[in-house]
Amino acid sequence: MALSFDYQTATAGQLAEAVARRDVSALELFEAAVRAIEALDGPINAVVVRDFDRARDSALAADARLAAGEGGALLGVPMTVKESHFVAGLPTTWGLADFKGWTPKWDATGVARLKAAGAVILGKTNVPPNLGDWQSANPIYGRTRNPHDLNRSPGGSSGGGAAALAAGMVPLEFGSDIGGSIRVPAAFCGVYGHKPSWDLIPATGHAPPGIDRPGPATELAVVGPLARCAADLELALGVLAGPDGLRAKAYRAHLPPPRAHRLSDLRVLVLDNHPTASVDDEVLAGLKRVTDALSAGGAHLTGRSDRLPDLAAQLGLYISMLMTVTTRGAPGAPPPMDAHAWMNAQSQQFAFQRQWEALFQEVDVVVAPVFGTTAFPHIDAPSFQTTTLKINGQDTPLGAQMGWSTIATLPGLPATAIPAGKTAGGLPVGVQLIGPMLEDLTPITVARLLEGRVG
Numbered sequence: 245m246a247l248s249f250d251y252q253t254a255t256a257g258q259l260a261e262a263v264a265r266r267d268v269s270a271l272e273l274f275e276a277a278v279r280a281i282e283a284l285d286g287p288i289n290a291v292v293v294r295d296f297d298r299a300r301d302s303a304l305a306a307d308a309r310l311a312a313g314e315g316g317a318l319l320g321v322p323m324t325v326k327e328s329h330f331v332a333g334l335p336t337t338w339g340l341a342d343f344k345g346w347t348p349k350w351d352a353t354g355v356a357r358l359k360a361a362g363a364v365i366l367g368k369t370n371v372p373p374n375l376g377d378w379q380s381a382n383p384i385y386g387r388t389r390n391p392h393d394l395n396r397s398p399g400g401s402s403g404g405g406a407a408a409l410a411a412g413m414v415p416l417e418f419g420s421d422i423g424g425s426i427r428v429p430a431a432f433c434g435v436y437g438h439k440p441s442w443d444l445i446p447a448t449g450h451a452p453p454g455i456d457r458p459g460p461a462t463e464l465a466v467v468g469p470l471a472r473c474a475a476d477l478e479l480a481l482g483v484l485a486g487p488d489g490l491r492a493k494a495y496r497a498h499l500p501p502p503r504a505h506r507l508s509d510l511r512v513l514v515l516d517n518h519p520t521a522s523v524d525d526e527v528l529a530g531l532k533r534v535t536d537a538l539s540a541g542g543a544h545l546t547g548r549s550d551r552l553p554d555l556a557a558q559l560g561l562y563i564s565m566l567m568t569v570t571t572r573g574a575p576g577a578p579p580p581m582d583a584h585a586w587m588n589a590q591s592q593q594f595a596f597q598r599q600w601e602a603l604f605q606e607v608d609v610v611v612a613p614v615f616g617t618t619a620f621p622h623i624d625a626p627s628f629q630t631t632t633l634k635i636n637g638q639d640t641p642l643g644a645q646m647g648w649s650t651i652a653t654l655p656g657l658p659a660t661a662i663p664a665g666k667t668a669g670g671l672p673v674g675v676q677l678i679g680p681m682l683e684d685l686t687p688i689t690v691a692r693l694l695e696g697r698v699g
Contacts, residue, residue: 252412268320270303270362270364274303281294291367291404292386292388293327295334295365299365302365307320309362321362323358324365324413325369325418326417327339327370327385327404328401329352330450330451337384339371339373340374352467353449354446354450356449361483363483369402371403375400375420376570378401379622389622390410390433390619391410391433396621397620406429406435407433410434410672416471416480418480419469421437422570423566423646424645426438426439427439427661431676433672434699435472437468437477438470438477441466444682447461447465468480468481474662477691504689506541506693507537507542510609515612516612519555524617530665533698534662549607551605555650565654568586596655597681600655604679604680608680609690611678612651614648617634618672629641631643648676659677662676677691
């Protein structure tokens with residue numbers, strides 16, 4: 245049966261509504277998704293682990309649920325998940341050759357919640373080794389390419405998912421972010437991505453291969469959705485948010501409403517420079533498109549605040565904590581800091597959180613670049629220390645770009661990456677909307693308000 249709409253541009257919300265109205269079956273959507281992946285993914289190499297047989301069974305189960313009068317927020321919606329999430333029966337390697345073929349026996353909490361909501365998971369998308377690059381290439385699955393320019397990176401480490409979205413293979417992806425890994429791919433590929441407030445969505449089952457038991461939440465790291473529109477980010481957040489395990493005995497997620505439903509009610513701080521991270525003029529042009537749209541809508545914009553934390557100091561603390569987190573368990577790696585130093589670092593992190601909370605008493609959202617450039621050409625064996633990028637004709641350190649993602653990561657703030665138009669050469673530009681802690685609906689709502697005005 246021919247679909248009455250274009251699957252490759254439809255949103256997850258539109259597909260869920262079409263299934264609920266019985267305009268289309270979950271099986272038909274599954275078949276459309278498979279056709280799209282098989283037709284489009286060859287040169288892109290985004291969906292590197294395919295699970296079509298079980299996905300077909302899930303689609304049939306979704307149709308049976310609907311026939312029985314049952315619903316689900318994502319009932320019948322085809323989607324993919326990042327390779328780093330545990331999915332029972334599918335490889336989870338994090339792109340590490342030593343773990344090729346390692347397979348967990350249980351689903352990550354987020355994956356289980358997506359399945360319970362009726363999502364049809366088609367497979368898993370590509371990542372860099374140990375999720376440690378703003379590209380998505382590894383020795384197991386090869387290189388993922390940006391659909392807008394196959395010679396360029398789709399971003400990382402959720403680059404496979406962003407590429408699949410941008411190419412029209414799926415309407416929704418489940419990613420993760422500790423150093424811009426949702427936001428950078430969203431910006432490079434011209435889609436939407438939401439880094440939630442820290443621990444709002446349980447990361448249980450987003451763990452390196454070889455782990456057979458759930459552990460505590462990892463400091464700085466989050467899991468969250470990427471999508472084709474802002475509304476789908478909120479839809480996915482409603483499915484994914486809330487505690488799991490023992491905490492679920494007593495706690496529930498109840499997010500505050502967005503601070504504004506009109507642009508004219510917003511107070512916005514615009515960050516167009518960073519003490520350590522340069523920005524290309526093409527990215528600044530995208531930022532201006534967003535600020536012009538905000539201004540035209542009546543938002544009150546400011547370019548400075550005495551309450552803004554010291555971004556350079558925040559970056560330094562982030563790097564020391566990140567190295568402690570990411571080297572845990574690595575063979576022969578000495579701990580970057582001892583237990584007392586870690587506790588002191590957490591105290592400093594909490595101090596930054598208080599500073600941001602004070603800032604958000606006078607503004608509602610912060611607008612900033614996601615990354616200092618658009619999608620860059622593929623780099624073999626990149627190094628955060630020695631690799632450089634051309635920014636306005638100058639060689640600048642690749643690793644310095646961590647400054648932009650860290651603005652939200654260190655204090656655990658929600659940040660929504662949105663499209664901000666394209667360069668003269670046709671590459672997407674993205675910016676991030678950063679909101680107050682646990683007020684995730686504010687940046688997502690601002691993203692919705694900006695749709696149709698920019699990007």
